[in-house]
Amino acid sequence: MAQSEQVGIIGKGIVIKGNLTGGGDLVIEGRVEGQIALKNHLTIESTGNVQADIQADELTINGEASGNIDASSKVAINASAKVAGDIKAPRVVIEDGAVFNGSIEMEVKLPEDV
Amino acid sequence: MATNKEIAGSAAGATVIGPTITINGKLSGDEDLTVRGRVEGEVTLTKTLFLEVSGVVKANVSVKNAVISGVVVGNIRATESVELTKEGRMVGDIAAPRVILVDGASFRGRIEMGDASVSRAAGDRVGRPARVSARPSAPPRPPPPPRAEARGMANSKSTVTPILSKMESKSPPVPPALAGAGKRKVVVRKRER
Amino acid sequence: MIEREAEHMANTVIGSSIVIDGEISGEEDLVVQGTVKGKISLKESLFVEGSGIVEADIQTQNVEVAGKVTGNINASQKVELKSDCRVVGDIRAPRILIADGASFKGNVDMDAKGR
Numbered sequence: 089m090a091q092s093e094q095v096g097i098i099g100k101g102i103v104i105k106g107n108l109t110g111g112g113d114l115v116i117e118g119r120v121e122g123q124i125a126l127k128n129h130l131t132i133e134s135t136g137n138v139q140a141d142i143q144a145d146e147l148t149i150n151g152e153a154s155g156n157i158d159a160s161s162k163v164a165i166n167a168s169a170k171v172a173g174d175i176k177a178p179r180v181v182i183e184d185g186a187v188f189n190g191s192i193e194m195e196v197k198l199p200e201d202v
Numbered sequence: 203m204a205t206n207k208e209i210a211g212s213a214a215g216a217t218v219i220g221p222t223i224t225i226n227g228k229l230s231g232d233e234d235l236t237v238r239g240r241v242e243g244e245v246t247l248t249k250t251l252f253l254e255v256s257g258v259v260k261a262n263v264s265v266k267n268a269v270i271s272g273v274v275v276g277n278i279r280a281t282e283s284v285e286l287t288k289e290g291r292m293v294g295d296i297a298a299p300r301v302i303l304v305d306g307a308s309f310r311g312r313i314e315m316g317d318a319s320v321s322r323a324a325g326d327r328v329g330r331p332a333r334v335s336a337r338p339s340a341p342p343r344p345p346p347p348p349r350a351e352a353r354g355m356a357n358s359k360s361t362v363t364p365i366l367s368k369m370e371s372k373s374p375p376v377p378p379a380l381a382g383a384g385k386r387k388v389v390v391r392k393r394e395r
Numbered sequence: 396m397i398e399r400e401a402e403h404m405a406n407t408v409i410g411s412s413i414v415i416d417g418e419i420s421g422e423e424d425l426v427v428q429g430t431v432k433g434k435i436s437l438k439e440s441l442f443v444e445g446s447g448i449v450e451a452d453i454q455t456q457n458v459e460v461a462g463k464v465t466g467n468i469n470a471s472q473k474v475e476l477k478s479d480c481r482v483v484g485d486i487r488a489p490r491i492l493i494a495d496g497a498s499f500k501g502n503v504d505m506d507a508k509g510r
Contacts, residue, residue, distance in 0.1 A: 192311065
């Protein structure tokens with residue numbers, strides 16, 4: 089854990105419309121509409137609702153997200169999440185109970201004879 | 203030679219396609235299917251498809267559940283669930299109310315779970331489809347019971363007084379006779395006007 | 396051959412409710428308890444069990460039929476028709492065994508050119 093990075097928290101009652109960028113980790117418990125570009129870990133908590141295109145290193149979703157997601161390491165859509173949009177990431181995990189509608193683009197290595 | 207027609211026990215109703223077998227065509231059935239070889243074409247099952255690590259399915263698949271540890275090129279439509287395990291690789295679309303992608307699986311395509319009210323109602327982990335008889339217990343939204351059909355009554359919430367006052371002129375103290383439409387709040391002996 | 400509960404040891408078993416319309420090929424034994432229409436081509440043995448229905452041309456090493464086969468059978472080693480089976484089609488194999496009670500209609504060629 090990089091202690092030098094701060095963790096931002098957008099609380100439950102907060103609504104942000106606009107662009108969010110940053111180098112630290114971010115936890116969203118409220119609502120964000122617009123664009124998000126983070127260099128690190130974005131967590132959307134179960135009360136969070138993000139209607140935005142998201143770019144981050146790693147994304148953990150427990151709440152609602154709608155928009156295109158571009159992650160450089162991993163996207164985890166957990167059981168309480170509801171996600172709609174296109175996801176591009178090397179690793180994507182969908183837990184039992186999650187709701188997802190959209191496309192996922194991971195690298196798929198197929199054997200030659202397929 | 204005693205040859206059982208029905209192979210009672212494990213083999214009955216458990217179809218396995220071995221690793222060196224290739225089937226090119228349409229496959230359908232009412233039992234679980236385990237594929238270790240190759241199936242190209244179409245697969246339609248009323249039960250579960252288990253695609254093992256050595257298996258390849260290049261087909262459109264229509265099943266109840268699918269557990270994919272091999273390679274799928276094609277679309278999967280499942281009435282209950284689709285799970286890609288960590289060795290699973292798939293290119294194609296998935297349409298199912300529950301979809302699980304385990305860390306390590308690779309997938310490229312679309313996933314449509316709809317509003318997946320089934321998964322929401324389930325809540326607890328159901329685990330492997332073979333054991334799933336988790337029927338969607340809670341239906342999503344109970345339809346609002348139609349009310350207020352009677353006599354041009356506005357609705358149950360609004361005051362019933364105006365009409366009642368008319369009825370009450372008949373002077374039966376018994377409300378139910380009035381509210382023929384089965385309203386919740388039967389009555390209110392309100393002020394007569 | 397050892398008769399076990401599973402009747403035949405094979406990796407591949409097409410269960411009784413399965414219907415395959417197409418071609419099956421492979422290098423292992425195949426047990427058919429369901430229905431196969433099309434073509435079967437194996438390097439090993441084909442066992443069509445009592446509930447099995449095969450409407451296909453068959454090309455394998457050995458064939459043992461206890462169910463129904465409609466199609467030509469071409470085996471490089473042996474064909475065995477057990478009692479209660481029904482076979483309609485031509486058989487070509489170096490060795491053929493037809494049990495009492497089997498029902499067979501077709502030509503037999505034991506000239507054994509095999510495959």
